[in-house]
Amino acid sequence: MAPNRRVFVKQVAALAGAFSLHSLFNQTHAAEWQQAAKRLQNLSPEQVARDEDFWSVIQRAYTVNPNIINLNNGGVSPAPLVVQQAVERYNQLSNEGPSYFMWRVLDQGREPLREKLALLAGTSPEEIAINRNATEALNTIIFGLDLKAGDEVVGTLQDYPNMIQAWRQRAQREGIVYKQLNFDFPIESDEQIVREFEKAITPRTKILHVTHIINWVGQIMPVQKICRMAHDRGVEVIVDGAHSFGLLDFKIPDLECDYFGTSLHKFLSAPIGSGMMWIKKEKIAKIWPLLCNSQPTSQDIRKFETLGTRSFPIEQGIGEAINFHNAIGPKRKEERVRYLKNYWAEKAAKISGVKLHTSLKAKYSCGICGVSVNGQTPQEVESILFNKFKIHTSPTVWENISCVRVTPHVYTSLTDLDKLVNALAYIASSKNTDSK
Template identity: 75%
Template sequence: MNHRRTFLKQAGMLAGAFSAGSLFNQLHAASWEQAAQKISGLSPELAAADEDYWSVIQQGFTVSPAIINLNNGGVSPSPRIVQEAVERYNKLANEGPSYFMWRILDQGREPLRYKLATLAGCQPDEIAINRNATEALNTVIYGLNLKAGDEVIGTLQDYPNMIQAWRQRALRDGIVYKQLSFNFPIENDDEIVAAYEKAITPKTRILHVTHIINWVGQIMPVRKLCRMAHQHGLEVVVDGAHSFGLLDFKIPDLECDYFGTSLHKFLSAPIGSGMLWIKKEKIEKIWPLTCNDKPNSGDIRKFETLGTRSFPIEQGIGEAINFHTAIGSKRKEERIRYLKNYWADKVKDIPKVKLHTSLKADYSCAICGVSVDGMTPAQLDGALFGTYKIHTVGIVWENISCVRITPHVYTRIADLDKLVHAIEEIASGKKA
């Protein structure tokens, strides 16, 4: 009973995750601090290769030893403490849903909003908590006051759900949706910016930019695109599904107007959690995706009238933030880039093997596309899993045809050595 009263007190005041009694503090704080002290004198780039430190981080996950999961670009596993937080809050909610959900757990959204804003480098009143990047960005896409003839510029390589949302606005409202096409990798920001700028006409109102192209991991020059767009009087919507929690940046530094992301990718928050950021002065003009009694207000919370939703998932985000913050954004970014380069450098010169992603730090981080001559992406993906139990994903989209491979902080060097061995054997024809 004493334990229960303590937990209820934490849940009521701070939703647990941001209190001294958080699961992270209970299970990891001491050992992580000790491990971090050993690399305190190393730059993030050098710390990225310290396997003793990262072995401590890896112990926080519960990934299956039966497969090697290298499709973290789709959705990442949550650390143990995040899973346990969701389970704990779910059990609590089911003891009396209408009481514990609405009167206890619902009070945790404001502390969570504050912590997300701290991570994002923005004001809390610019952050709405929702379920994924699709919901966040569809809120903006459908909420903008655009009229027939107004133009939006995106690319064929953007995420399908965003493409379809803009196409539906074109069908419904008569806007003009124009799509550029790029042949990635591109190691020249000016080439990308010039392509967008060339497509602008007097009717253009919006640029839609994907921060990291999900198919092959190309990092787009978002800030340069935003500055160019603003010079033309345009607004910029940024799809940050694969960048938030991976790259070390603050959202306002991108200089965009709207930003949506999924938190269940590189932040490793519970599956089905996301975030919308809208520049403070622009909130008022965006219509909510779902109903609200004050749809024209400047309160970011108008985008959270989703009805009954999973409060346990929301509160599990808090422990994911603790986990991420304890590693450090820059250290985490460099570790994941190191893991991607580790395997990619070893396979890039193998006969018949082709990389579809730049290995330069300015243009990629976690995601890398690879192909083997004479094999379709489905065949290569099937061979990797069927023979080696390496889980990846085959990509065939517009002018992109490859297998996408994405490690995360829990990925072991030994697993990447197995990947390299597998690609060597497959490319040589020994296994297929």
């Protein structure tokens, strides 16, 4: 084995790579980022959010295709180059001898990774399970709960479809009662939202399912207030944090929920196909694993990681994404993405015929914003944006929501957002509504 290979293997085995002084992030970015941040020491996160020189340094760390403007980061965010390189290195190592390097070397990195995720989430490592996405995390909880016929679960029509279908499947198969509230977003009143959940609770209600940031339009839900209300009535709360973790600056215990699931390949910019589940310690034992485990009623969070052969390279690449995220600063990142959303949305709102479907107040939204153009379907708007302007967005027609979802990220430039605003103005013009 070549000397550099031996050194790499030794580092991986001892420190899981990303958490050592020899991490790819430290080797690639640390010096430059520290220099760029020196000017910002006395600035607030809101002020840093508007410092284009600082964010240009961050933007250079990504490898996004210059031929399209990707504004669908609410679906999947690209990983920065350093995260891609970590996955590639771990993948190359694995393929030198899969059963040895995966199970005896890379597998030793899961506990340091668990600790790193727990530190980011503000929880105990014994409450964190590493998996592949929010759907897997939340389905594990949904199907793992001991519910019986007649027990009630309350969610909303605006929740993510995979979670809705999971609850409907339990209702069809086991006879639980699944009730869905219907909200007309944007809503700029916590009390209105909490009140609707409260009105839906009956003596048979066991679970509230709450989406922290609504996938379609970016509404931030008052999770902590909902949880406090629910707990006063003996009801547990599951939180879908797919679009909040790695974007909003919070710790999971701040929410006061009982269960939480998220994808890490969205705003955390971890490798595609990575996720995390959190369960309050005293509730782990009562949740059955979605996949088999020899001790399904144990209190060990690791019982939810019996996945068989998995992608160890993807898993270990999460560590470099955390390094990247922490180096930016969670609050700075939140404020930057919110600034980018408001930058284009405030301009678009002034265009005749353009309508926003998202609040611009910081309390109620961050990065995701829905937009529509009078006389055009979301599919038509999305098609013109891409075919004529090479702007990639996501058309949404779901229940009472009909709009195009726009989601910038830290690598998005103001120039790209100006192009979006100009494109929306073009589409809204009565004489330019074709898709030539």
